[in-house]
Amino acid sequence: MKIGFDGKRATTNSTGLGNYSRSLLLQLAANYPKHEYYVYAPKVDSKYKNHKLFSLASVFFKFPYFKKFSWFWRSFLMARDAARDGVQIFHGLSHELPFFLKFNGLKSVLTVHDLIFLVHPENYSFFDRFIYNLKCKYACRVADQIVAISEQTKADIIRYYQIDEAKITVIYQGCDEQFQIQWPNNKLEQVRTKYNLPDKFILNVGTLETRKNLITAIEALALLDENVHLVAIGKQTPYFQLINQKLNMLNLSHRVHFFHQLPFFDLPAFYQMAIVMAYPSRYEGFGIPIIEALYSKLPVVAALGSCLEEAGGPDSLYFTPDDSTALAAHITHILNNDALREKMQENGLKFAQRFNSDQVAKHYMNCYLNLSTK
Numbered sequence: 001m002k003i004g005f006d007g008k009r010a011t012t013n014s015t016g017l018g019n020y021s022r023s024l025l026l027q028l029a030a031n032y033p034k035h036e037y038y039v040y041a042p043k044v045d046s047k048y049k050n051h052k053l054f055s056l057a058s059v060f061f062k063f064p065y066f067k068k069f070s071w072f073w074r075s076f077l078m079a080r081d082a083a084r085d086g087v088q089i090f091h092g093l094s095h096e097l098p099f100f101l102k103f104n105g106l107k108s109v110l111t112v113h114d115l116i117f118l119v120h121p122e123n124y125s126f127f128d129r130f131i132y133n134l135k136c137k138y139a140c141r142v143a144d145q146i147v148a149i150s151e152q153t154k155a156d157i158i159r160y161y162q163i164d165e166a167k168i169t170v171i172y173q174g175c176d177e178q179f180q181i182q183w184p185n186n187k188l189e190q191v192r193t194k195y196n197l198p199d200k201f202i203l204n205v206g207t208l209e210t211r212k213n214l215i216t217a218i219e220a221l222a223l224l225d226e227n228v229h230l231v232a233i234g235k236q237t238p239y240f241q242l243i244n245q246k247l248n249m250l251n252l253s254h255r256v257h258f259f260h261q262l263p264f265f266d267l268p269a270f271y272q273m274a275i276v277m278a279y280p281s282r283y284e285g286f287g288i289p290i291i292e293a294l295y296s297k298l299p300v301v302a303a304l305g306s307c308l309e310e311a312g313g314p315d316s317l318y319f320t321p322d323d324s325t326a327l328a329a330h331i332t333h334i335l336n337n338d339a340l341r342e343k344m345q346e347n348g349l350k351f352a353q354r355f356n357s358d359q360v361a362k363h364y365m366n367c368y369l370n371l372s373t374k
Contacts (some may be wrong), residue, residue, distance in 0.1 A: 003368055004087035004106070005309050007039035007061070008074065009094050011048050014264075016288065017113065019095045022053060022130065023174055024093070027361035029056045033363075038062055038085050040078050042070035060085075079104045089368050095132070097139040109169075109364075109369050110143035112136065115156040119212050124324060145371055147171050147364070150286045152307030171364060172310075173286055174357030179295040191269040193205075198229040201300070202331065203274035205267075205289040206281065208258075209237040213303070215246050216280040219324035221229025222250045229255045230278075231270065233262050271296035276331050279308060282321045287311040294352035297363055299344040301330045313351035315344050 010021035029037055044061070053059050062081060064073035073081075076099055080089055083104035084361045090101055091109040101108050115352045117124050117132040124132070140146060140161050148154035154168050183191075191197070202221070206212045214232055221230050247253045262270070271277075277293035279302040292309040293300050300316040302308040309318060317334070319326035334341050 001089070001368065001372060002036045002038060002085065002087045004038045004040060004082040004085070004090040006074075006078070006090075006092045006094070006096060006098070007041035010039060011041040011044040011061075011226065014047070014070055019176065019288075020113075020173060020265075021093045022051065023176060023357060024055075024361065024364065025053055025059065027174065027357045028365065029053075029058050031361045032365050033360060036060065038082065040070070040074075040082060042074050043067060054327060070244065075099055082106060084171050089371055091364075091368075092139055092143070094280065095139060097143060097222055107144045107366060107374070108142065109145045109147060109371065110139045110359070111147045111149065112140070112152055112153055112157055112285075113149050114283075115160055116211065116283060118160050118284065119156060119283050123209060123211055143167075143374075145169065145367060147367065150269060150307040151171050151309050151312065153285045169363075169367060170260070171360060171367070172355050173288060173291070174360040175291045175295050175352065175355050177195075178265070179271065179292045181268065183269055183272055188269050188273055191266055192273060194266075195257075197231065197257070197273065198227075198255075200227055200275055201231045201257070201273070202231040202276050202278045203270060204230065204232045204278050204280075205270075205292070206279075207234045207237060208232065208240050208243060208260075210239045210242075211282050211303045213280040213282050214239075214243055215343075216303075216322060216324045216327060217278045218243065218246050218252060218256065220278070220328040220331065221252060221255060223325065223328035226255075228275075228331075228335075229257060231257045231259070231274065233259045233267070233270065235260050238311075268292075268296065271298050274298055276301060276334055278327060278331065279303065279312075280321055280327065281308065281317075282306070282310060290316070291352055291355050294348040297345040297349055299334050299341055300348065301327060301334070311355075313348065315347035315351065317344075 009017040040062045064070045078098040080102040090106045093111050117129050121129050124194045140163050148170050156168050157163050278297050283306045287308050290300050300312045302312050303321040304318045319329040
């Protein structure tokens, strides 16, 4: 079977959607090499030109003839080219599908990660909300099968777009295998020295934006012992100004460490050196950093209200997003209770096995095969 993919994120995006796209393609090619995978992308950034995907015999990359009009090709000609390549099923990996799939005889799968632009419209400009909604709504209407990455996202698709529940399947995301490898202590200490990390720190991973709600973690830090620090990894947005104001107000700047462009290959070491993952986000489509933490045997304390309980499982601890006192109490409890910490580490790792990348690839392949017979 020949399966086509919208590869825009896989060849240009270095964060969530890009990591998801590359990981899924790698797992499909590794576990099901008898099939052929055609990746249609408007361009490829230089840092991905030597990516492992380009060396796989079952993966074929396709680019537009005229790069100047790549936007037109991606929307209006991609389906035609996929049909000419013999593709039977086309998978939109991130909320979008090209036009004319059905006209060209192609069945389609659409993955929807979240509808944050509708749930939290205040974080987007009017134009961005309009475009994101237009593309996603159209794709949900025309897709033969929709994959939501969490029950929360499935519920949002039904709520905002009135899509038939029978058309939506939930397939959780996998976790990069790098987070499943334990680093030796000497390597961890090299990373600690490289980034001048404190001995005892809480970890937060995610874009520094309003929705991620880092200020609650900062307020909780003020209630903890002086030797406990906070390490936040993520790119800046205008919300960073409010973060700095809060740090100055609480006199905590010396206990909070920011890394805005941390190389991915060092990220697992941060997880393995941290004492707790604090994740106060008000809304997520899924929450990959929580899975990365569980695989790293890092206890998780996360906010209620979206899908984080799906990711964190029954042995993580939870609090309402604005309750910094509860967050601080949970962290203190973990630090002072060895039995609790060990239980969270052991049971969290067991729970994380359901997010195994091989299982994710298996679920998607079953989706393709079932659709091909309809």
